[in-house]
Amino acid sequence: MALGHRNRNAAKGKAEELATALRNSEAPPAPELTLQSLFDNYLREVTPEKGESTQDHDRRAAALFLDCIGSSRKVATLNRRDWDSFIAWRRRRGDKRGGKRSEGKLRARVIEYDLKFLQSAINWAVMTRDTAGKFLLERNPLKGMPWPKDGTPNRPTLTDEQYEKLLSASARVGTRCTLALVLAHETGHRIGSIRLLRWSDVDWSTGVIRWRGENDKIGFEHETPLTRDALAALDAARRERSSVGDTWIFTSSRTINEPSRHLFRDWWVRMEKIAELAHAPGQGWHSLRRQFATELKHTPLGDLCHLGGWKDPQTVLKCYQRADETTMRAALETRASLHPNGLFARSRSA
Numbered sequence: 001m002a003l004g005h006r007n008r009n010a011a012k013g014k015a016e017e018l019a020t021a022l023r024n025s026e027a028p029p030a031p032e033l034t035l036q037s038l039f040d041n042y043l044r045e046v047t048p049e050k051g052e053s054t055q056d057h058d059r060r061a062a063a064l065f066l067d068c069i070g071s072s073r074k075v076a077t078l079n080r081r082d083w084d085s086f087i088a089w090r091r092r093r094g095d096k097r098g099g100k101r102s103e104g105k106l107r108a109r110v111i112e113y114d115l116k117f118l119q120s121a122i123n124w125a126v127m128t129r130d131t132a133g134k135f136l137l138e139r140n141p142l143k144g145m146p147w148p149k150d151g152t153p154n155r156p157t158l159t160d161e162q163y164e165k166l167l168s169a170s171a172r173v174g175t176r177c178t179l180a181l182v183l184a185h186e187t188g189h190r191i192g193s194i195r196l197l198r199w200s201d202v203d204w205s206t207g208v209i210r211w212r213g214e215n216d217k218i219g220f221e222h223e224t225p226l227t228r229d230a231l232a233a234l235d236a237a238r239r240e241r242s243s244v245g246d247t248w249i250f251t252s253s254r255t256i257n258e259p260s261r262h263l264f265r266d267w268w269v270r271m272e273k274i275a276e277l278a279h280a281p282g283q284g285w286h287s288l289r290r291q292f293a294t295e296l297k298h299t300p301l302g303d304l305c306h307l308g309g310w311k312d313p314q315t316v317l318k319c320y321q322r323a324d325e326t327t328m329r330a331a332l333e334t335r336a337s338l339h340p341n342g343l344f345a346r347s348r349s350a
Contacts, residue, residue: 166271
């Protein structure tokens with residue numbers, strides 16, 4: 001570099017000035033994170049740690065967002081319009097799993113599940129640094145967005161009479177179907193968790209069953225006691241198997257593959273038909289979970305949550321338990337009177 005003079009001290013000073021400027025200069029900005037890059041990284045680094053069914057959903061949801069919003073869209077520019085547009089687009093598109101469009105209306109909770117994947121991926125990017133030590137994303141542009149809602153949700157609860165009819169019908173479908181129905185009724189757990197039970201999850205000596213977090217929708221690993229009816233149904237199914245060990249409880253003797261969720265759906269349809277029960281919207285395996293929560297409403301809420309596999313007591317109160325006139329009248333009959341010294345039983349006229 002020509003400085004226009006031969007002063008060595010001045011040249012040295014200039015060199016130090018240039019070196020300081022280079023040291024203080026900012027590195028070129030990293031390219032902005034796109035949806036494609038976000039999902040590529042998340043699916044590669046985070047998704048493999050999830051359960052198999054959740055991994056499948058992550059990949060499906062990523063494809064949906066790329067299809068609707070675009071692979072080159074900058075994540076930092078996402079906003080309320082994109083959020084609402086995806087919800088509307090998803091409802092118009094419907095459920096096309098298996099390559100066929102479902103005739104029924106797509107439920108809000110299905111779309112919410114997709115949106116929660118997007119939120120999880122964005123939140124991960126906010127907390128993850130690149131090789132230069134910079135966060136992939138400064139903030140979540142979709143934080144606080146409202147979840148989609150249906151009108152009044154259909155949450156039918158199975159009655160004891162309906163259960164007995166289904167139980168009788170299940171015998172014509174098969175032992176595994178009967179076992180699934182009994183376990184859903186006696187444990188109150190999601191059919192997705194029941195479907196992935198293994199024989200090694202049953203402790204015959206203590207009458208306790210283990211629910212693996214990896215197979216649970218909310219990752220709740222816990223153990224619960226089994227009723228006599230549940231143990232009897234499990235024992236009947238075990239007697240039909242030549243070996244059990246660590247194998248799936250609901251796999252057939254002809255395969256070692258993971259039991260299909262479609263098999264359980266077909267079982268329910270067949271039971272309803274045999275039992276001649278009119279199908280109500282929203283009625284299915286989950287109606288047994290609501291029955292469980294309602295029939296045990298007098299159980300302390302903490303114990304009930306553990307028994308049925310709930311983490312949030314508010315979920316039980318809002319979505320599963322149903323008020324009934326008999327319980328309300330009984331509560332009024334036992335109402336106490338408040339006095340300065342405390343509660344006292346009411347004196348009632350004859």
